[in-house]
Amino acid sequence: MDESELPRVLQQMWGIEGRSRPGPKPAFHISDIARAAIKLADAGGLAAVSMSKVAAELGFTTMSLYRYVDAKDDLYVVMLEHAFGDPPALDPELGWRGRITAWAEAFRDGLRRHPWILQIPVQEPPLSPNQLAWMESGLGAFEGTPLTPPDRLSAMLLVNIYVRGTAQLTANMLTEPDAIRAADQLYTERLTMLATPDRFPGIAATLEQPLDEGYAGDFDAGEFTFGLDTVLDGIQARITRLTN
Amino acid sequence: MDESELPRVLQQMWGIEGRSRPGPKPAFHISDIARAAIKLADAGGLAAVSMSKVAAELGFTTMSLYRYVDAKDDLYVVMLEHAFGDPPALDPELGWRGRITAWAEAFRDGLRRHPWILQIPVQEPPLSPNQLAWMESGLGAFEGTPLTPPDRLSAMLLVNIYVRGTAQLTANMLTEPDAIRAADQLYTERLTMLATPDRFPGIAATLEQPLDEGYAGDFDAGEFTFGLDTVLDGIQARITRLTN
């Protein structure tokens, strides 16, 4: 219950004010760090984010960052919190399906905007304000369904996992459509060469379908909603079971 | 189509023999590298795997590894290939549901045995023998269903994503049950403190359920199959739609 036991970064992000203290005023705020780091990551991927680069971007020395952030991992937390803005406002007119779909698409769009998010090593469950707001928003999509709160949590996590997973498949360095297409073609080529029908009949059959873009193919909007619908059908089944 | 364009590591893993060449015989094989690296990763996580440590484990110098592996990323590929052994043999007696469930559980067990797999930055779609064998095995689970090959691929990927995603939630450094329990309790505590019912009613409602273990709670076997069943229900719905 003691708020002081919260890591410094969390305190800052929740705006928990320390009483006015002696010493010089901080020259900036963690949100400045987040902005600088995100700028670097958007431009050059997560690998382009280092303490020194972020500090240089801000015009300060490397070590000054450690007055705001305990370790590099904290930097990631702050970046995440800042990269997802507010969660989408879900139209209550829509059914739960429409709402969670909108939520999933907003999440996907966030990942598209900041592909480096997928490269961040996941290590702690979320506790920052925007992260929780997204959770809340996702849970709210199931308002009016007979799902219990834990069921809603599971359902939301399922959708969350789906979006992350598919985004991961969509080639991690998206941005360049030409690059994606080239990488996809190279992959299909190699797969065709290695996955011979005698040893890998299932894979080979998949490759024969001309429409199919291959495993790492361009996971476009159509395929996204198609797979998402499958997940939602599963949730629907659970709801139906409860309703009877 | 030219095999020589394959990266060296892939050639080695597929056992493509280069014609006998001048020069000293290689002192070891990439599989030795894989074994050493996996040993280190099992003991100390992916962070414990460095070129020098792996080399030391083998009794060679750091730079010698680069005669077998073009870069660190290749090391990861080799580790992955070696960590998953052969895919499970699926009992044809079972229906598709039983088969894909067995496949998912085998996959989950693999991730449990080698948690560091989840820390590997995903960058390339799989092309190594065992990876393809697992794909083939997963696709084979849908033998006898009306699903088309691309449908089967989507379904398998869905299950694959689900397993990865849930494993990710299960606290990435599992192993120690006490540590998991402690981390979980700390998380629930903080969440209770931060997610106040006024601003986060949905999350708060979830926390009120005494049974619930919280977001990052111990994702035990029961919850795993429960969530998996939801996914499979979605696939079932698709099958049913095709059958009519």
Place this chain on the structure above:
DNA sequence: CGCACACTGTGTGCGCCATACACAGACCAT
């Protein structure tokens, strides 16, 4: 009003990392 001291940003330095490059020796095709 003044002062003690907590806090700020800075500079230096350490150990580790991935990997480029030049080299001496080992071995097969000819």
Place this chain on the structure above:
DNA sequence: ATGGTCTGTGTATGGCGCACACAGTGTGCG
């Protein structure tokens, strides 16, 4: 037998995260 190619090695470079000591700053307390 020998030329050329491949092996493992030693050395070196630039980057990284971060520990630590320091000088200056400004607030709360006396």
